[in-house]
Amino acid sequence: MATAELVLGLLSGGAAHGYDVKRGHDAWFPDSRPLAFGQVYSTLARLERDGLVEVAERTAGGGPDRRVFAITEKGRKHLEDWLADPVPPAWGTADEMLRKLVAALRTGGDPTAFLARQRANHLRRIRELQDAPPAGDPTAHLVRSYLVAHLDADLRWLDSALERLTDDKETS
Structure with a gap:
């Protein structure tokens, strides 16, 4: 930041x-x-x-x-x-969530359990943000919608990763 x-x-x-x-x-x-x-x-x-x-x-x-x-x-x-100065797209960066998933996969951890916990955490945060109205400041709505959109994108990726891991496990 x-x-x-x-x-x-x-x-x-x-x-x-x-x-x-x-x-x-x-x-x-x-x-x-x-x-x-x-x-x-x-x-x-x-x-x-x-x-x-x-x-x-x-x-x-x-x-x-x-x-x-x-x-x-x-x-x-x-x-x-x-x-x-525009913010460059985050090409190829790995945030902590991705790092933990890769580490779980590479070290024999349980990646599906990690993904399920992460998904539940994201859903909980989205509900918190949607349940409480943003402050009266006009920028608060922009900040809130940005956060929810990013959490939603992460959820779609988590679902995709979970599906891929499940499919890979079934074909092994």
Whole structure:
């Protein structure tokens, strides 16, 4: 995931504390894994080091200094370039699900049991996403439909893989 670019996108709306960046990310992607605070602050540190953000304000309190970060012109240009660059299709990549299936096949594991558990997990996640209405934000529906479409595509592949393994077992 392009965390740095998402942080720049969040800061493009105005300067913010790291806490606000995290909350903003989690609001943009409510159905995804929340962004960890540690990841926010390490990303902000890298962006600051690279001149893509700067500290706009520093306040001292009872604990560590609280810093407000703002995107720089260099950061705006970086964000603009990132948004203009299409994402390449994932040709030949193997995500964890495929890696586990291949490992089960190659190590004598039970690939059909793995596929059945994975299928049940995907169905459960689709139901969760479909049962809870997306937030009022217009982008929430886009994010939700994207997730469901990808889970549905994975389900079709899981069914195809299970069918192929069953057919191969019967012809052996």
